[in-house]
Amino acid sequence: MTSTLAQRTIHRTVLNNGIVVLVVENPSADIIAARVFVRAGSRWEAAQQSGLSHLVASVITKGSQQFSSLEIAEQVETIGASLNTDSTSDYFLLSLKTVSSDFAAMLTLAGELLRSPTFPLEEVELERRLTLQAIRSQQEQPFTIAMDQLRQAMYGQHPYARSGLGTEETVAKLTQQDLQHYHQTYFRPDNLVISIAGRVVPESAIALVESVLGDWQAPSVPLPTLNLPPIVSAPTQVITPQETQQSIVMLGYLAPAVSLDATIASDYAALKVLNTYLGNGLSSRLFVELREKRGLAYEVSAFYPTRLDTSQFVVYMGTAPENTAIAQAGLQTEVDRLRTTTLTEEELQSAKNKMLGQYTLGKQTNSQLAQIFGWYETLGLGIEFDTRFQEEVAAVTPKAAQLAADRCFLEPYLSLLGPAAVNPAE
CATH class of the missing domain: 3.30.830.10 (Metalloenzyme, LuxS/M16 peptidase-like)
Structure with a gap:
């Protein structure tokens, strides 16, 4: 399917395994950027695991079945590319940007990280310590404290009430197995959107995604159903x-x-x-x-x-x-x-x-x-x-x-x- 929006043609394709691929051809610069969205994030966390998706985002680039953390960093940095991850309330994000000639290599690396991260224990512990430091730092920032208490008052038991970083108590209890289970649950092809923009022919970009991720099969079990508590207005x-x-x-x-x-x-x-x-x-x-x-x-x-x-x-x-x-x-x-x-x-x-x-x-x-x-x-x-x-x-x-x-x-x-x-x- 193609849509033309404000003089930009956007190609939308759904691969056989459920991955949605969007491509915008923009040849003005020899750069390609991609965003891989996973329908996950802190909205999908249990209260007792608050901060889990943030920790996953911090560790997912620190080791895979094929590469160590250093090897991953070297692959990105030696060609001047960027590869980052983030987690928000409503989605998990892997971002990459590179010159056109290196895009295939970067997408292949991204595919490796999405499919087979190992979450090395020493990296989990390091990122946990950094997260705990960030939580403590935020507790000293008046604006953050005021925002936290407003969010908690407005959203009650809903996940939006919680900080994406989690709390000292919940982050301290997260395990390597928790990260692995979260990944196994939500990182699957039928839960992915890949959006690409830059100097790339749409058909070529779609074919590249197919070659890198087309053999990734969705598990037979359906995605978990979220049963979120209602958000009720009760101003306090x-x-x-x-x-x-x-x-x-x-x-x-x-x-x-x-x-x-x-x-x-x-x-x-x-x-x-x-x-x-x-x-x-x-x-x-x-x-x-x-x-x-x-x-x-x-x-x-x-x-x-x-x-x-x-x-x-x-x-x-x-x-x-x-x-x-x-x-x-x-x-x-x-x-x-x-x-x-x-x-x-x-x-x-x-x-x-x-x-x-x-x-x-x-x-x-x-x-x-x-x-x-x-x-x-x-x-x-x-x-x-x-x-x-x-x-x-x-x-x-x-x-x-x-x-x-x-x-x-x-x-x-x-x-x-x-x-x-x-x-x-x-």
Whole structure:
């Protein structure tokens, strides 16, 4: 199947073993980038194994049936290529980039790592120690602490409540066998999306993937069914006194997951525009009103991540401790204003222009192209979502934005951290 999106032709093929292959030919530079998505990640972890997918990502490149950790590193570095792994809430990712002439060798190496990692015990222990250090370091970062307590309040028992790094307790208990079982469960051809962009003929790229991974057969057992706890709205306040140089104030609202459902997609697009309006850049509403005009904020912004399950719309501020109460009130006022006041056509169009411009700029490099189309495919949206999303953003009206705000921005969750923190409402 081929789709032409914004003058780019995207070829989509499903191999006999279930691997989905996407190819975008972009001959402007002699570079090929690939993203291998596995439908795994921290969303698929049990609470007592929190941090497992992160540890898998850290160790999977440290040894295979054919190569040692040093041999793998040498293969990549001697040709100036890059090969990295990562784990997020909603997917596991292997990324590679190289000049065109070395792409076959790098994809072959990636295939070896995907299919037969050995997770050497000494590498597991080393990466465990590094992860524990990272967890302890984050426990000293006020923003991270505030974000963790907000996430836990909003998501309860759902995996989104947990840090991708895990906790000291869970990471300390993870074993080599846990990593091997996770790999055996989720790393299978019918659970993979391979997205390729660069100076490559699509038919040649598909044939190469077939030659490297075509004989990898999916196991007869089906993928495990996830039975995730529901995400229920129950706004609470989590307030942590801590001696810091500034107070961190966060307001969080449960917000729609990305979806192909027309009603949900409409709110999703509208909230993406409102996120840009509120917190994207030096011209954003929060920055201008709360930092430039009132001098309340060291830092102020908003974010609304794309998620498979219910997402979160968060506004936050770092402020002087003595300004904590007025900062919270200021954030709340700016969010509530979106429910009661219809943005002008000019305000809305400015936000849409900014958002769509940044979206387009985010699809310039081969790595960006491979990432975005592979990501949409992995999330079950399809490659056509690229065009559909931009059309939905362009179609957002002031009234639609206000209605989306009215549905989403009800009572917020509050996360507050700072010196002698108290409930500002008291």
